[in-house]
Amino acid sequence: MPTSPSRSASPSALATLDKVAARTPAGVTLFHNLSLTFGPERTGVVGRNGAGKSTLLRLISGDLSPAEGVVTRVGTIGVLDQRGEPAPDETVARTLGVGEALAVIERVLAGEGEAEDLATADWTLELRIAEILAEVGLADIAMDRATISLSGGEQTRLGLAGLLLARPDLILLDEPTNHLDVEARRLIAEVLDRWDGGAVVVSHDRDLLRSMDRIVEVSGLGVTVYGGNYDLFAERKATERAAAERDLAGAERTAARVGADAQRRAEMKARRDAAGRRKGAKGDMPKILIGARAERAENSGAGDRQLAARQAAEAEAALASARERVERTRALSIPMPSSGLASGRTLLVLDDATWEAPQGRSVVGPVSLRLTGPERVAITGPNGAGKTTLLRLIHGALEPTTGRVERPSRAVLLDQEAAILKPDETVVEAWRRLNPEGSINDAQAALARFLFRNVAAHREVGELSGGERLRAALACVMTGTKPPQLLILDEPTNHLDLDSVAAVEVALRAYDGALIVVSHDADFLDAIGIERTIAL
Structure with missing residues (x-):
């Protein structure tokens, strides 16, 4: 070894x-x-x-x-x-x-x-x-x-x-x-x-x-x-993100000040020029003196314009650099609309529910579970223990072989492939298929909130990365007329990069509905506030 x-x-x-x-x-x-x-x-x-x-x-x-x-x-x-x-x-x-x-x-x-x-x-x-x-x-x-x-x-x-x-x-x-x-x-x-x-x-x-x-x-x-x-990397990145935000705020203040200074100098020059024109109009000043003053004013104005242009260019370059740093460090944001779930509402009841394969092999159960209000439940266990089968039983894709399952509230199941979406449809088409009562304007407005704006909303699902697919799936199911009060997630972070995982964690932490999650990522389960665990 x-x-x-x-x-x-x-x-x-x-x-x-x-x-x-x-x-x-x-x-x-x-x-x-x-x-x-x-x-x-x-x-x-x-x-x-x-x-x-x-x-x-x-x-x-x-x-x-x-x-x-x-x-x-x-x-x-x-x-x-x-x-x-x-x-x-x-x-x-x-x-x-x-x-x-x-x-x-x-x-x-x-x-x-x-x-x-x-x-x-x-x-x-x-x-x-x-x-x-x-x-x-x-x-x-x-x-x-x-x-x-x-x-x-x-x-x-x-x-x-x-x-x-x-x-x-x-x-x-x-x-x-x-x-x-x-x-x-x-x-x-x-x-x-x-x-x-x-x-x-x-x-x-x-x-x-x-x-x-x-x-x-x-x-x-x-x-x-x-x-x-x-952990040291994450700490350093957080420090860099905070510094980038501070630098951007400072660059925006500098750009605003430079613009205000240029405007003030332009207004002062305009007032001086107007006063000079009025003085010349009286006719009590020799022409040679009027010409000299005009030349000085023109030279001064040219110098002011050059200074203002240089300062504006420097401020704009600093602002662009600061924005680029912020874009590099800024975390993706996924907004989650309210589900309207009442704290005492029963969402799910499993009473000694089992499911057997067609050959008679027991795959899962018996399992008893009652889900009330915005609870957060993790289902854990080794590969092959029946976790995905239990999720399909909870969702309604399977019916129990024995026992009872009640599903009084609408639930949505999202797996790691976001299979609720079709690879050959665009994100807009997926939204309208899953929300048939919505218009094309409703679809575009909803998807824009999840950063699928303009041409991005017309990309085919099959072209999206894992993080983009999950974001698109959440956009499609959470922004209809009746957002689900129960989200069922099967290994949602498997194909996500760390930035996307962090964004999903923040979104699910803010979600006011109930969660049932299968995940082997202990950090993820901790971040989304799991309250109890069912071990298979």
Whole structure:
């Protein structure tokens, strides 16, 4: 097993990016002139969806060449492959990368090995495989089992086991805890904590990011490195946000003062010019003196105009810079209309409710639950415990096999894919489908409140990021004539970046209806004010 890592203040570089630029296939620059090193420390990479986090990993691994600059690698690099569904014939041994090595051992033990097999057989391999599989929570799994038969979380653990077996110098992990339950998340964090090589981890899992040695933030304005873990990063970002807001307020005051000064000087000059014209009209001043005064006034006016223009340009540049900093640090806001829920209203009753699969296998229950008023309930449990099935039972997509479910109030179920929306419809079309009594003007006004203004409201749902889809879904269900009094959320933060997670937390904290939430994110559950928990 890997030993506890020793951290160096100036670790030797395993990957170095020198003046690197990266662009999307459409030619949009993600970052440029980036110089950054990665050594035997743990680096967490954060940023908004689409900012270039996964692109950064692909540059480090060599899977992508930079548009400009050079990437240098020392030692070996391993990538946790999140490819999606494996091939039907792929086995656990093949996913681990030990299929051929185990075949060599089998041939030798069967007396069918050749001289080359005898020379290459690794007699420690089976023991190392057993130790590492136990370390990732997959003890006793058969090597010939089809990888596709494993759950998504088990496949992630298996991929991590393959990295541990290969022992690269630097490992790259892209959202390794997505779709994992609390126990599996803890296991990933423990494995990383024991890892004695370098690790670069793209994640929005705040608990995992707390174990990092530094945080790299990727944004539209470049890449910034913060020493320390996520909590120190969040504290620094809050300080930067407050400073940016103060600087913007100061720049606005300066711009207003410069404008007022220029106006005052222009008015004073106008009064002086008018007085001079009146004096000249009396005819008691020599023409040569009148001309000299006019020339002085013109020169003075030109100087005043130049000074005013320079001051205005400087103030406008400072104001634009301050606004840019605020835009970079400002959190997304999601407004939540009132649901009008009375504190004593019963929203849901489950009385010994169960649900069985068609084959008769018990999936969930018996569960008893009464939800009254704006309560906030979390449903927890390991993957496969029936959490999503229970949510569908609560919502009405399923009816109980035994027991009773009463749903006296309208509820809306939002899953991590925001499946209430259709990929090929625009956001406006989705709003009107879900709110048929509303007009096109109602739709545009409602969506604008959720930052889908003008052309943004006519984007297709399939083009939206995870955070945008959830925001669009909330806009569609919360801004109709009758907002739901119960929101049912199934892993709502799984595909969200940290900024979007923070915005959803603020919105749900302000929501005055009831919540039933499935989430493995303890920080999220705490932030939205969960009052009780049902553990499956």
